[in-house]
Amino acid sequence: MIGYVTLGTANLAKSSAFYDVLLGTIGAGRFMEEPDYFIAWAKAPGEASIAVSVPFNKEPASVGNGTMVAVALDTPEQVDSFYAKALELGGTCEGKPGFRPEDASSGFYAGYFRDLDGNKLNAFCIVADS
Template structure:
């Protein structure tokens, strides 16, 4: 149902480098780009994540309660993605581990602009 998500940035080049390296951890690459935006994905037919300079020319700001969730297929990939985000200058919002009792395993972090993301998988 979700086609793509964009995150506003005030530091386009730094954000591009952050996501180039971070999303490569889960096999994503740039699938579309222009002067104002870049989108990463594993396929043009699958949901993607993008950064964008706001159209209205105003500074980008972080949405309170907004988060992008990246589905991956293993706890090991979640641990690697979380560690990579922190190594790239992101901040920790909750380290890798199980959440609740339903098999939900996740890690939470913020990018260089303060946008909140998580990586998750469902374990049996």
């Protein structure tokens, strides 16, 4: 249902370097870009993508309160690795990986972080028979 998500950035070069490495860990690569304006990554053209962009109106990029992008993965180990890579690249922790709620009855496993511009993301998976 979701085609793409665009996150504002104050520094396209730093942001793109962060996402090149982070999204590369799950097989996503650049598939569309316009110099000095935006870059989009996906696993394949036509699939859901994440983009970073300098705001079109030339105003400062800002973080939406309550806005979050969730990256779907297959296993808790992938979530742990993706989350760790985000922090290694300079992202900040917003909630270590684990089950939410902590009793694991929902099977929802996620780790939360912010990118270099302060945008909030999470990596998650649904664990069957939890």
